[in-house]
Amino acid sequence: MGFWEVTKQLADGFSVTLLIFGVTLLCSLPLGLVITFGSMSKWKPLKWLTKTFVWIIRGTPLMLQIILIFYGPGLLFKMNALPRMTAVLIAFIINYSCYFSEIYRGGIESISKGQYEAGQVLGMTKSQIFFRIILFQVIKRIVPPMGNEIITLVKDTSLARVIAVAELVKAAENIVSMRSIIWPLFYVGAFYLAFSAVLTLVLGQVEKKMNYFN
Amino acid sequence: MAFLEVKGIFKDFGKTKVLKGIDFELEKGEVLAVIGSSGSGKTTFLRCLNFLETPDKGQIVVNGETLFDSSEPPYSDREKREKRLHFGLVFQSFNLFPQMNVLQNVSLAPKLHETSGRKLTKQEKGNVFKTIEDNAMQLIDMVGLADKAKNYPCQLSGGQQQRVAIARALALKPDILCFDEPTSALDPELTGEVLRVIRELKSSDRTMIVVTHEMNFARGVADKVIFMADGVIEEMGTPDEVFGNPKSEKTKGFLEKSLGD
Numbered sequence: 029m030g031f032w033e034v035t036k037q038l039a040d041g042f043s044v045t046l047l048i049f050g051v052t053l054l055c056s057l058p059l060g061l062v063i064t065f066g067s068m069s070k071w072k073p074l075k076w077l078t079k080t081f082v083w084i085i086r087g088t089p090l091m092l093q094i095i096l097i098f099y100g101p102g103l104l105f106k107m108n109a110l111p112r113m114t115a116v117l118i119a120f121i122i123n124y125s126c127y128f129s130e131i132y133r134g135g136i137e138s139i140s141k142g143q144y145e146a147g148q149v150l151g152m153t154k155s156q157i158f159f160r161i162i163l164f165q166v167i168k169r170i171v172p173p174m175g176n177e178i179i180t181l182v183k184d185t186s187l188a189r190v191i192a193v194a195e196l197v198k199a200a201e202n203i204v205s206m207r208s209i210i211w212p213l214f215y216v217g218a219f220y221l222a223f224s225a226v227l228t229l230v231l232g233q234v235e236k237k238m239n240y241f242n
Numbered sequence: 243m244a245f246l247e248v249k250g251i252f253k254d255f256g257k258t259k260v261l262k263g264i265d266f267e268l269e270k271g272e273v274l275a276v277i278g279s280s281g282s283g284k285t286t287f288l289r290c291l292n293f294l295e296t297p298d299k300g301q302i303v304v305n306g307e308t309l310f311d312s313s314e315p316p317y318s319d320r321e322k323r324e325k326r327l328h329f330g331l332v333f334q335s336f337n338l339f340p341q342m343n344v345l346q347n348v349s350l351a352p353k354l355h356e357t358s359g360r361k362l363t364k365q366e367k368g369n370v371f372k373t374i375e376d377n378a379m380q381l382i383d384m385v386g387l388a389d390k391a392k393n394y395p396c397q398l399s400g401g402q403q404q405r406v407a408i409a410r411a412l413a414l415k416p417d418i419l420c421f422d423e424p425t426s427a428l429d430p431e432l433t434g435e436v437l438r439v440i441r442e443l444k445s446s447d448r449t450m451i452v453v454t455h456e457m458n459f460a461r462g463v464a465d466k467v468i469f470m471a472d473g474v475i476e477e478m479g480t481p482d483e484v485f486g487n488p489k490s491e492k493t494k495g496f497l498e499k500s501l502g503d
Contacts (some may be wrong), residue, residue: 145338150351241340
């Protein structure tokens with residue numbers, strides 16, 4: 029099997045990887061903020077419920093969560109299994125929302141009380157203060173840790189293969205087992221490297237864009 | 243009836259009694275300087291006026307309108323927002339919004355107030371914003387920073403930042419402008435420019451309350467001086483009375499220490 033053929037098959041796997049990456053990022057970024065509001069809530073039951081949830085999600089392997097979401101409903105409730113891709117996306121979105129929420133929380137808590145008070149004495153509402161004053165400062169502060177998490181997500185997408193979703197690594201494994209050649213498995217590294225290089229550049233640009241204030 | 247009447251303000255933080263009955267009056271256009279050592283309650287008192295703290299007991303009346311009365315049920319957020327606009331506050335640490343330039347810092351709140359809850363066409367909105375920005379520019383010019391209007395706070399010195407903070411507070415046209423140790427976070431050579439702005443405000447008949455450690459400034463600018471100690475007003479009078487002829491031993495001791503060096 030030639031180089032171009034392998035490349036073409038891996039590219040199919042890579043498009044699945046990109047899909048998992050893109051949808052997870054798109055959904056987790058806002059959902060993470062919702063979870064942050066829960067874990068910072070002044071209403072104790074909500075706060076502790078959210079914190080427990082985040083603890084469970086961060087405290088167990090993502091692989092296990094994918095398996096549970098795919099097989100769990102059938103085993104426990106005799107329900108039909110979700111489509112594989114849907115199960116993967118749900119697991120990833122929940123998992124990454126929780127990680128993002130903790131980064132957001134750290135960012136929000138790092139903003140000085142004086143910023144809130146300045147907004148208050150100017151007669152702004154709580155949501156005006158958050159969305160007009162605080163949020164943008166938080167975004168600036170969380171870009172570096174978010175970059176870390178986003179690059180981890182690139183590689184975590186390979187976990188989708190536990191329920192036989194043909195993402196990049198799974199595509200390579202298929203070639204390896206069918207053709208008895210090992211090199212495509214190493215070749216996937218180049219895809220991940222290229223993708224994370226692009227992300228690193230983009231994230232660097234974002235950081236640079238916000239350098240005009242501290 | 244005085245312009246500002248403060249009656250029997252008490253405030254505890256847990257077991258610590260910070261304010262133990264603050265009473266005074268201030269006439270329109272007067273400048274009040276509040277002096278006293280750290281922990282005497284002067285900042286807490288200023289925060290009570292600005293609704294950043296809620297007094298446990300007492301009343302605050304401005305121009306005949308009761309803004310705070312501890313016997314009334316707790317105010318809603320909306321009521322608080324409306325009431326606190328009678329006061330403006332300039333913080334010790336400026337608290338400018340770092341991601342906004344000088345003009346944006348000064349015009350943000352007026353823009354939000356003028357447009358919230360109103361349906362405006364794009365054109366009307368543009369006109370409203372134009373008026374607000376013109377007014378903001380006037381204030382920025384007044385504090386001597388017209389050429390810095392497009393600069394960001396991190397590009398300004400502490401003294402310049404504090405002057406922007408003053409313009410920002412004035413943009414909402416408060417009845418009474420409060421300063422919480424406005425020069426304490428500044429290098430000594432930068433305090434002068436901020437104090438000069440406050441002096442200019444006095445000459446335009448603004449009612450102001452200044453918590454300060456600058457004794458010479460308090461003596462030179464204030465119409466009335468309050469010396470606070472242990473959560474009460476230990477002594478109150480004209481600058482000449484308080485600085486020139488203090489009656490209380492505590493005041494004498496404080497002044498000796500403050501002016502001694």
